[in-house]
Every structure is written in C-alpha cells, then in structure tokens.
Amino acid sequence: MFMGEYTHAIDAKGRVILPADFRSELGVSFVITKGLDRCLFLYAQAEWDALAAKLRTLPLVKPEARALARFFFASARTLECDKQGRFLVPANLRSYAGITLRQDVVLTGTDSRIEVWSRERWQAYTDEVEPDVTAIAATLTDLGI
Numbered sequence: 247m248f249m250g251e252y253t254h255a256i257d258a259k260g261r262v263i264l265p266a267d268f269r270s271e272l273g274v275s276f277v278i279t280k281g282l283d284r285c286l287f288l289y290a291q292a293e294w295d296a297l298a299a300k301l302r303t304l305p306l307v308k309p310e311a312r313a314l315a316r317f318f319f320a321s322a323r324t325l326e327c328d329k330q331g332r333f334l335v336p337a338n339l340r341s342y343a344g345i346t347l348r349q350d351v352v353l354t355g356t357d358s359r360i361e362v363w364s365r366e367r368w369q370a371y372t373d374e375v376e377p378d379v380t381a382i383a384a385t386l387t388d389l390g391i
Contacts, residue, residue, distance in 0.1 A: 248360050250267060251355070259347075260347060262351055274327075276288055276289060277289045277322055286335070288360040345364045350365040
C-alpha cells in the first residue's frame with residue numbers, strides 16, 4: 247500500500263527522486279502512464295498487470311472502453327530508478343501533467359498506485375476538494391465507505 251505525500255524537484259533532465267518508502271514497494275521496474283485529473287500514475291508491475299487485465303475485459307464495441315484503453319496504454323512506459331533513486335518522467339507525460347523542468351512535483355501514495363502532480367495542480371486540487379470531503383464521503387455511503 248502506498249501512503250504519504252512527498253515534494254521533490256524535477257531536475258534539468260526530467261528526473262525526479264522516488265521516495266525510499268515508495269521504492270521498496272514499487273519494485274525494480276514499474277509503469278508510468280497518464281492518470282486522471284491531469285496527474286501521472288505509477289504502478290508496480292503486478293498492479294499494472296491487474297489493471298491491464300481488467301481493461302482487456304471491456305467490450306471493444308463500446309467507444310468508452312476503447313477510449314479508456316487508449317488513454318492508459320498509449321502513454322504507458324516501463325521505467326526503472328537509477329542508482330540515486332531517480333526515474334525519468336518522459337517529456338510527453340510531463341507536458342500532459344503540466345510539469346516543467348526544475349519545478350517541484352508532488353508524489354502521493356494512493357493505495358495501489360503513486361500519483362505524480364505538478365505542485366501547482368496538486369495545490370489547486372486539494373484547495374478544491376478538501377472543503378467538500380465530508381460531503382463527498384456522504385455520497386459514497388452506498389459503496390460501504
């Protein structure tokens with residue numbers, strides 16, 4: 247399980263440090279892809295394989311199913327950390343998430359995945375959601391939360 251929030255700068259080459267707490271759980275190689283809400287998702291290989299298996303079961307005749315599969319698979323890359331614990335965020339994914347070089351990024355543990363956000367987008371997201379979290383939780387009671 248991934249938990250916590252960490253802020254690190256992305257360097258001039260597009261690399262960011264993966265917190266040690268996340269590294270041990272993520273494994274040697276992992277997958278990065280576009281995420282929802284204009285962030286990036288990092289998955290351990292086993293979690294990615296499980297998500298891919300679920301996406302494969304979606305009916306190909308449904309345009310929404312094709313769109314979701316394309317969204318995740320087309321931008322996915324397998325990565326590894328270097329000896330300093332850094333991983334390279336591909337340029338197309340940096341652009342999608344609004345991450346610029348030499349900027350702070352926020353890495354958040356979100357149970358089965360890690361999310362990578364530009365600091366500005368993370369702050370805007372939390373400013374928007376936190377005041378309404380009680381109301382959001384109330385809407386999810388039918389799901390057992």
